[in-house]
Amino acid sequence: MKAVIDEVVAKPYFQQKHCTRWKQNVVQKDESFQRKSILRRGKANFITGESDLTPDQTALLYCRHYLQMHLASSRHLFDVYADSQFSQKSPLNPEQITMIDFGCGPMTSGLALAWHAKELHNKKLDINYIGIDHAPAMLRLAKNFSQNQQLFSRNSNFQFLTECNNPQTLIKYIKSVEACYQKTPIFLNFSYLFASDSLEQLQLAKVVNNTLEYFDKKNFIILFQNPPLSCLNRKWFDFKKNLAYDFDVVGHQIQLPYYEYQFFEQSKPDKTKHINLYYEIIAI
Numbered sequence: 001m002k003a004v005i006d007e008v009v010a011k012p013y014f015q016q017k018h019c020t021r022w023k024q025n026v027v028q029k030d031e032s033f034q035r036k037s038i039l040r041r042g043k044a045n046f047i048t049g050e051s052d053l054t055p056d057q058t059a060l061l062y063c064r065h066y067l068q069m070h071l072a073s074s075r076h077l078f079d080v081y082a083d084s085q086f087s088q089k090s091p092l093n094p095e096q097i098t099m100i101d102f103g104c105g106p107m108t109s110g111l112a113l114a115w116h117a118k119e120l121h122n123k124k125l126d127i128n129y130i131g132i133d134h135a136p137a138m139l140r141l142a143k144n145f146s147q148n149q150q151l152f153s154r155n156s157n158f159q160f161l162t163e164c165n166n167p168q169t170l171i172k173y174i175k176s177v178e179a180c181y182q183k184t185p186i187f188l189n190f191s192y193l194f195a196s197d198s199l200e201q202l203q204l205a206k207v208v209n210n211t212l213e214y215f216d217k218k219n220f221i222i223l224f225q226n227p228p229l230s231c232l233n234r235k236w237f238d239f240k241k242n243l244a245y246d247f248d249v250v251g252h253q254i255q256l257p258y259y260e261y262q263f264f265e266q267s268k269p270d271k272t273k274h275i276n277l278y279y280e281i282i283a284i
């Protein structure tokens with residue numbers, strides 16, 4: 001993953017050093033300021049940009065602080081799923097995956113699944129992927145990542161949307177790509193989205209319910225993750241209460257170790273860090 005992130009994130013990140021605003025607002029501030037005051041711990045506005053930075057600069061800064069962390073926790077969820085009782089009914093076959101990624105950011109979870117496929121199956125991921133994010137700057141990064149031919153097979157199919165309030169959009173897409181896949185799960189992914197102030201969780205529940213209703217017999221798996229803070233997860237519990245279907249759930253709060261490369265301050269050594277994570281895997 002290092003080479004992939006180097007190309008899409010680290011290179012353009014270092015090119016910013018000539019920009020005066022970047023120098024003043026990023027380079028001259030410490031890491032904690034960047035996380036708390038510019039990125040607002042991941043709740044930054046990536047449509048307008050923050051602290052005089054452009055949306056693209058804000059998205060790059062997000063990747064610098066959070067991409068590896070979220071990649072590791074998303075990867076963990078796919079590993080847990082593959083070992084769980086759910087995967088006996090719907091195995092995680094890297095050649096037949098469909099994922100709808102709500103609040104996809106730079107396609108973190110799509111990359112994590114490709115990483116899982118590469119390490120566990122030694123295969124490129126063959127994925128039908130819809131990434132939904134209201135921030136075009138995030139979708140630009142996601143598109144760049146989707147072009148990586150080491151991770152994704154040529155048969156992969158990517159679509160990127162800035163909104164999805166109409167279930168027909170998802171239904172049409174799933175119908176078009178799923179004709180030949182009967183047993184494989186369709187992942188509905190919510191990775192670090194539910195703390196968003198602009199998220200309308202009841203509208204989202206409606207879209208998901210209508211989609212589930214249309215594909216009555218399909219295996220849908222909902223993946224949720226966020227930090228384990230109740231103030232950040234209120235909308236998630238509200239969303240779950242409004243799901244119109246019975247489900248089985250595996251959920252845990254864990255401290256997950258992960259190894260972080262120092263792309264951005266190469267003078268510092270790589271190190272093992274920890275993520276405080278709350279996740280749920282829901283099988284409908």
Ligand SMILES: C[S@@+](CC[C@H](N)C(=O)[O-])C[C@H]1O[C@@H](n2cnc3c(N)ncnc32)[C@H](O)[C@@H]1O
Nearest residue numbers: 042070103104105108133134135191196198199
């Ligand atoms: C914290 S980031 C998480 C990104 C990615 N899923 C990850 O795990 O790294 C949240 C993302 O959700 C997007 N987002 C927030 N509220 C949204 C909304 N109401 N509709 C669509 N996207 C939204 C933001 O633009 C941002 O890219």
